[in-house]
Amino acid sequence: PRVLVLISGSGSNLQALIDSVAGKRSPQIPAEICAVISSSPTAYGLTRAKTAGIAAEVHDLQKYYKDIPKEDKDARKQARKKFNVDLAELVLKQKPDLIVCAGWMLILSPSFLNPVSKVNVPIINLHPALPGQFAGIHAIERAWEAGQRGEITKGGLMIHRVIKEVDEGEPLVVKELELKKEETVEEYETRVHENEHIAIIEGTILALKEIEQKSSDKETELPKLE
Numbered sequence: 001p002r003v004l005v006l007i008s009g010s011g012s013n014l015q016a017l018i019d020s021v022a023g024k025r026s027p028q029i030p031a032e033i034c035a036v037i038s039s040s041p042t043a044y045g046l047t048r049a050k051t052a053g054i055a056a057e058v059h060d061l062q063k064y065y066k067d068i069p070k071e072d073k074d075a076r077k078q079a080r081k082k083f084n085v086d087l088a089e090l091v092l093k094q095k096p097d098l099i100v101c102a103g104w105m106l107i108l109s110p111s112f113l114n115p116v117s118k119v120n121v122p123i124i125n126l127h128p129a130l131p132g133q134f135a136g137i138h139a140i141e142r143a144w145e146a147g148q149r150g151e152i153t154k155g156g157l158m159i160h161r162v163i164k165e166v167d168e169g170e171p172l173v174v175k176e177l178e179l180k181k182e183e184t185v186e187e188y189e190t191r192v193h194e195n196e197h198i199a200i201i202e203g204t205i206l207a208l209k210e211i212e213q214k215s216s217d218k219e220t221e222l223p224k225l226e
């Protein structure tokens with residue numbers, strides 16, 4: 001199977017996937033990473049992909065916003081839609097069996113999700129908070145602050161299916177982490193990243209198993225009697 005990875009930053013989760021596919025980290029993902037697409041031209045993850053010999057390209061929203069005044073909300077909305085439509089084309093051109101968002105920091109709109117779901121390619125995402133907790137950005141800091149205020153005792157992270165509601169899709173993998181009052185936000189963040197690298201591999205393997213199961217179910221399906 002072919003796994004396509006979407007990134008935006010340093011790519012430490014991409015590296016965990018690369019190492020697992022290469023058998024340098026277990027469990028081993030039984031697939032190949034067919035391509036990496038970054039939303040940022042300066043993402044270090046691009047270097048990681050190239051070092052691993054994986055096709056990598058940039059799909060930059062800023063290019064779509066170029067020459068559009070900040071206050072022109074409609075034109076920016078149209079540009080964002082075009083960005084998502086073109087992203088779907090770029091992704092589907094690679095014929096992936098699974099799309100993994102590993103630190104992809106842009107919302108995937110219906111203009112992307114619809115064409116992808118039409119060809120039944122599942123999408124999973126890594127989010128550094130527990131289901132229903134702190135959707136969106138700065139989730140690690142927000143969880144740590146809530147822990148410091150004594151509002152919650154557990155933080156964590158999840159791998160979930162991508163739907164149009166941001167960070168709300170059904171979780172495949174959930175990792176709970178105790179929040180410690182004596183811990184700095186940097187220390188908590190380090191624990192989150194260590195567990196993300198384990199979860200992204202587990203989530204990818206689970207999603208691939210589901211794809212395999214679905215296709216074998218299809219094969220054993222009795223032909224419809226006319």
Ligand SMILES: N[C@@H]1O[C@H](COP(=O)(O)O)[C@@H](O)[C@H]1O
Nearest residue numbers: 009010011012013103127128
């Ligand atoms: N969405 C968040 O962005 C970070 C990406 O890290 P990296 O994989 O680029 O190192 C991860 O913490 C992920 O949860």
